[in-house]
């Protein structure tokens with residue numbers, strides 16, 4: 001039986017509550033993918049297409065990989081990673097859930113993407129300062145608030161000098177700590193990226209076309225080639 005979005009969200013929230021009450025949120029993701037047993041309708045965020053806010057941005061920027069290295073954070077079922085590969089990036093895509101990684105490989109058997117099960121909070125050292133483009137869509141907003149600053153620091157560490165980071169998330173003025181996921185981010189909390197030395201190139205604040213419309217942030221950061229003096 002396929003689930004509608006509301007049913008999938010309610011089931012996922014219930015599972016999330018169970019895991020957070022045990023202080024074991026990171027295993028929630030793996031269990032959710034496991035329980036879905038290949039049915040994407042059970043994964044609330046898995047629409048099995050490239051994120052439209054990312055694609056619109058990439059088209060406007062005329063984003064081209066030219067064999068540069070890209071990293072996709074919390075890649076889920078792989079659509080955004082595959083799109084980046086189609087633009088000519090050498091893509092590494094990781095997710096904490098091995099089930100999501102295996103699922104992506106099954107969906108894209110001819111893939112050029114290097115998919116890897118990895119925890120954002122314990123990434124290989126070889127990834128530090130390595131990637132020319134990093135894409136983060138909707139991972140931070142599913143993490144408990146107390147893990148978010150560290151998540152942003154770990155992402156920033158992977159960016160190579162002169163690299164670009166694109167973050168897409170739900171947006172809000174004031175963050176709620178009510179245990180609901182996804183839980184939107186404020187501009188203030190995103191400033192951790194700037195504390196890590198990244199410059200904000202553009203901050204888009206908009207409502208999407210969903211019913212009801214949801215506020216989203218899409219932020220483009222750049223890491224300068226030269227250390228800043230400030």
Ligand SMILES: C[S@@+](CC[C@H](N)C(=O)[O-])C[C@H]1O[C@@H](n2cnc3c(N)ncnc32)[C@H](O)[C@@H]1O
Pocket residue numbers: 026029030045046047051073074075076077094095096097100118119120121136137138139142
């Ligand atoms: C809301 S989903 C978004 C997936 C995908 N980016 C998308 O937009 O469809 C968040 C993803 O991040 C992964 N994730 C959560 N915590 C993680 C961590 N610590 N390290 C790596 N991946 C993580 C989850 O397994 C999940 O696939």
